[in-house]
Amino acid sequence: MIHAAIRNLSPEQAERPLGEGKWSVRETVLHLCTRDRVRLREMEAALRGTPASWMNYDDEQMSRVNAATMAPLHHLGWEEAVEQFDSTRELLLEALESVPDEPDEVWSEDHAFGWMFHRLPSHDIHHAEAIQLWRAAQGI
Numbered sequence: 001m002i003h004a005a006i007r008n009l010s011p012e013q014a015e016r017p018l019g020e021g022k023w024s025v026r027e028t029v030l031h032l033c034t035r036d037r038v039r040l041r042e043m044e045a046a047l048r049g050t051p052a053s054w055m056n057y058d059d060e061q062m063s064r065v066n067a068a069t070m071a072p073l074h075h076l077g078w079e080e081a082v083e084q085f086d087s088t089r090e091l092l093l094e095a096l097e098s099v100p101d102e103p104d105e106v107w108s109e110d111h112a113f114g115w116m117f118h119r120l121p122s123h124d125i126h127h128a129e130a131i132q133l134w135r136a137a138q139g140i
Contacts, residue, residue, distance in 0.1 A: 001124055001125055001128040002029070002032065002085070002124055002127065002128050002131075004128070004132075005127075005128040005129075005131040005132050005135070006025060006029065006082065006131060009025060009078070009135075009140070010078075011026075011077060011078035011079070013025070013138075013140055014026040014029075014078040014081075015078070016138070018130055018131065018134045019134070025131055025134075026076075026077075026078050026081050027070065027074075028127050028130070028131065029081045029082060029084075029085050030070050030073045030074065030076065030081050030084070030085075031066055031070055031127070032085055032089075032123075032124065032127060033073065033081070033084045033085040033088045033089075034066070034069040034070050034073065035069075035123065036085075036088045036089055036091075036092045037069070037088055038052075038053070038054070038069065039052075039092060039116055039117070039120070040088070040091060040092055040095060042116070043095055043113070043116075045112075046111075046112040046113040046115075046116050047099065047106055047112075047113045048112075049111065049112050049113075050112055051112045051115070052112065052115065052116045055112075055115070096117065099113075
């Protein structure tokens with residue numbers, strides 16, 4: 001869904017903010033990349049039942065974390081940002097494929113691991129829809 005939302009955007013278009021005080025499309029892609037990196041980093045602990053570090057963050061705390069995790073990648077241009085997202089997502093999917101189906105409870109939303117990964121699709125959809133709405137409004 002993300003790839004459909006960003007397809008055929010130029011680097012210049014990807015730099016435009018999605019609205020006043022909002023990220024650009026490039027920054028949104030970097031955000032998705034950094035959230036995937038956090039999931040990769042916390043995956044083993046979550047499998048053991050440790051809740052995600054951001055589980056109880058409010059919007060302000062999440063904004064600070066997003067800014068801090070995105071800062072090291074902020075210099076990346078559009079193509080590099082997409083490449084980073086793609087390679088990180090591939091690593092995440094490979095890691096997910098290595099997780100055994102059993103025990104079932106780790107895949108439940110009530111388990112720390114399940115909680116973390118049940119939110120991934122809706123998070124992607126949220127950002128993809130925001131980009132698509134922005135594109136429609138911009139006539140892109």
